[in-house]
Amino acid sequence: MRITALAGGVGGAKLAHGLAQILPPEDLTIIVNTGDDFEHLGLYICPDLDTVCYTLAGLANPQTGWGRANETWNAMANLKRLGAPDWFNLGDSDLATHIERTRRLKEGQTLSQITRDFCKAWGVKHTVLPMSDQPVRTIVETEEGDLPFQEYFVHRKCEPRVKGFRFEGADVAEPAPGTREALQSAEAVVICPSNPWVSIDPILRVLSLTLSPLRPPSPLPLGEGKGGWGEGVRVAVSPIIGGQTVKGPAAKMFSELGIEPSALAVAKHYGALLTGFVMDETDAQLREEVRGLNMRVLVTNTLMQSLDDRMQLASEVVNFIREAI
């Protein structure tokens, strides 16, 4: 079964990794958010793309979820000593990725080409695609003004209250080569448990997938294609469990936008985009309400603490899709 997954950073990478364990390379494509890419210290950094690739390659730091395992921090320590901006931590092994990517971009290579080459070098066999080769920049509109995503997320530690989001460049950015085809040809699209506002919405916007997060969902027959989607099922896995996020500011963002954070809120956010929804056992009591949004519902353990958890959840998602087809 051909699946195309949409993913942001750590949570999305975990499910993508689980899917990669049970699907052959030709059956899984992962489209990754690049809205939180930024230039820092003269280097072009793609946090979500790197997290997904490192995770698939088995190179990721298992404690943090981001960055590299067995990392050293000598460049960073010396950058601090020289008074360089030090709010974004870059490990020594990780730095190589940014240095070589920046060098290749300046040579005129596209982010897609570079990602393909890097995946090959890292032994990643499944296809990882950036959502676009053109810059898209997620801006977090806060009560303290507009903040580029990493400024909000890392430098300001998600403290400023959120008022909204915009994705600069999203309307003119071309979807990266292969993304449209991957969506059209997939039997199912899986929206990984990433932040709906800042990890998944930029992908939906760039790929011109109908996005109406604040409208109530309209009923949609299972499997009906619309917009840029293919004809397959479309399933999201909730990043919110028991009203909280495992990692990151998704729950805080829902709250600050006046929406009670819950799996139900996530289901409503995607609304008519979805034909199915996967949420944690903790939230079993929301099952009927989500069903009322015209989605099939799978209730299972969605907290991925081990590699087994990732594979288990991936298997259940795949089975859930099979039943829906």
Place this chain on the structure above:
Amino acid sequence: MRITALAGGVGGAKLAHGLAQILPPEDLTIIVNTGDDFEHLGLYICPDLDTVCYTLAGLANPQTGWGRANETWNAMANLKRLGAPDWFNLGDSDLATHIERTRRLKEGQTLSQITRDFCKAWGVKHTVLPMSDQPVRTIVETEEGDLPFQEYFVHRKCEPRVKGFRFEGADVAEPAPGTREALQSAEAVVICPSNPWVSIDPILRVLSLTLSPLRPPSPLPLGEGKGGWGEGVRVAVSPIIGGQTVKGPAAKMFSELGIEPSALAVAKHYGALLTGFVMDETDAQLREEVRGLNMRVLVTNTLMQSLDDRMQLASEVVNFIREAI
């Protein structure tokens, strides 16, 4: 006694370090070659400047003379894995220097300002000046064509036969702030045991100091000022001992240009620029010939294998200068 030293990489850095041990910060300025600076992997790298600063700061790798002590190589290993150009080794701690320097240059800071800030951060108290804030590029003219210096030196391991040198940009590059003043106000200028052709000549050229390496020297009274020099004595320490260089291609370059490599050849190279010359005991038999070039001569141990050697040679050079004043 105020001394201004001209230095290239490892050998020059050693003597500069010795001088810094025995002279207070206000009495020593070191002007460093930047003709072998280059851009690599998108980073602006100043090999000689970094070698001098790391050495003065006690941060240099004592085995290689270049790079940092206790260095790790994780970025480099990962750059290789990604297929990046890997002929120029960059350690993790060292990388911080290049990343932050490149960032500041792009912000519009000058190499002089950056070097001053870095020296402060590293605890270097003596003044280190790049020869210029504008780019000067040493090109090695070889039988295989023109090669930028690092391409010749590191990538091609000095193998191509040398036909000549040129210093692109040297005629329009302004001497860095403080360099002219340091030369004018110094009681003595010390040309460190660096490569005359590619480490010292670029400095002489940029500072418009009379440079006539291939002409026979004309007699010059001791202490007479000329060109951009001050009125003080001018002493060079031979980088060639017993017809060989301790490190680097200076002897090979003399040979390939048809000049028998020796301390005498170095003395002739600088010729009338010098009022004094320091050479190794191994070359004592050349003493009278060098004296015939109208220079005072100091014969001593010039091989610097330990910190004590550096300080010992620096002391003898300072005493030699005192006698000449």
